[in-house]
Amino acid sequence: MTLLVFLLAYLIRRRLDAGGHWQSERVWAGWFRLVLVVLPDRVGRWAGVLVAAALPALLALWITGGLAHRGIWLLWVPFEVLVLVMLMGAPGWRAPLGSYVEAWTRGDMQAAWHHVRDRLPADERGSALSPDAMHRSLCRVYLDSMFSRFFLVAFWYVVAGLPGAVMARTLAGQWPERGRRDALRWPLQLAGWLPLRLLCLTFGLAGDLSGWLRTADRRWLGLRTSAGDLLMRAANGALTGYALDPARFQKLHPTEWADFGGxxxxxxxxxxxxxxxxxxxxxxxxxxxxxI
Known part of the structure; x- marks a missing residue:
């Protein structure tokens, strides 16, 4: 049943993402705002973190446990599918990436930056970014986003059921208040340590294994390397044709530079x-x- 539920939710989520429908981030933003209202800053940042992460997970455990205990499969399965669809998804990426690729093809790097600047980290949004730095920064953010919105949820759903998936996705949510957002960093790193390494390993199986093996080192085992940097390193080794090395690609294939972004x-x-x-x-x- 686990495979059927997740596969159904994944296919529905991909269909919704293709059409740019149902921004699940709005659900998390609303939930975080509610927690901020109920628990103001004076309560402490960890109180908000615990409530935001634990309460939805406990609620999911109570509902799924109750439905499964009573044998109400016709409600239990749709409920899990619905929650997984809400947990996963990246409908906001399709349009800006499409516009970014079109601008890159025209050679208009300023327009390309304009389409994706809101996706870049705050310290990397300068309009003077080189095409190389801009593209690598965008790819890093994209890989990190896809990991937290799909693979992190998938891993913890299989390991700990729906409550585990809800907990992990809540930790990966973008908390609007900086103090509590910083408090989530270590719990998220711990929750993502194993699935992140598993995804990096999968890159080697899904791509160029020999190139991927050259990227494996001791940094894989630590917590200091960010998820985006680790995914970029693994993906760069697994992909051929310098797909994540703009400078190298431009040097070797200058006549095909306009096609590099796409x-x-x-x-x-x-x-x-x-x-x-x-x-x-x-x-x-x-x-x-x-x-399972």
């Missing part, structure tokens, strides 16, 4: 899709083996 974005998407397919196949094998 090629790179397409390569990352294909790598992520193949990686999710590998995860689904692994989940199917675990179901067949009777382990």
């Amino acid at each position: 090629r790179s974005v397409a390569a990352i998407r294909d790598l992520l899709n193949r990686s999710m397919l590998i995860w689904l196949c692994l989940l199917a094998l675990l179901v067949i083996a009777g382990l």
Whole structure:
């Protein structure tokens, strides 16, 4: 049932993302605002973090446990699918990435930056960014976003059920208040340590294994390297044709520079899709083996 529920939710979420529908981020933004109203700053940042992360997970546990205990499968399965659809998804990426690729193809780097500047980290939004730095920063943010919105949820749903997926996605939510957002950093790193390494490993299986092996080092085991940097390193090794190395690509293929933006974005998407397919196949094998 775990495989069926997740696969159904994933297909629905991808269909919604393709049409740019149902911004799940609005749900999390509303939830965080509610917590901020109920628990003002004087209560302490950790109180807000615990309430924001634990309460939805406990609610999901209570509902799914009650429905499963009573054998109401016709309500339990749709409920889990609905919650997973809300937890996953990145409908806000399709339009800006499409405009970014079009601007890159025209050679208008200023327009390309304009389309994605709100997606870049605050300290990397300068209009004077080189195309190389801009593209690498965008790819880093994109990989990190796809990890937290799909793979992190998938991992904890399989390991700890719907409550685990809700807890992990809440930790990965963008808390509007900086103090509490900083408080979430270490819990999120701990929750994402194993699924992040598993995804990096999957990149090697889904891409160029020999190139990926050259990127593996001791930094994989620590907590100091950010998720985006680790994913960029693994993806860069797994992808061929310098898809994540704009400077190297321009030096070797100057006449094809206008196509680099589209090629790179397409390569990352294909790598992520193949990686999710590998995860689904692994989940199917675990179901067949009777382990879940």
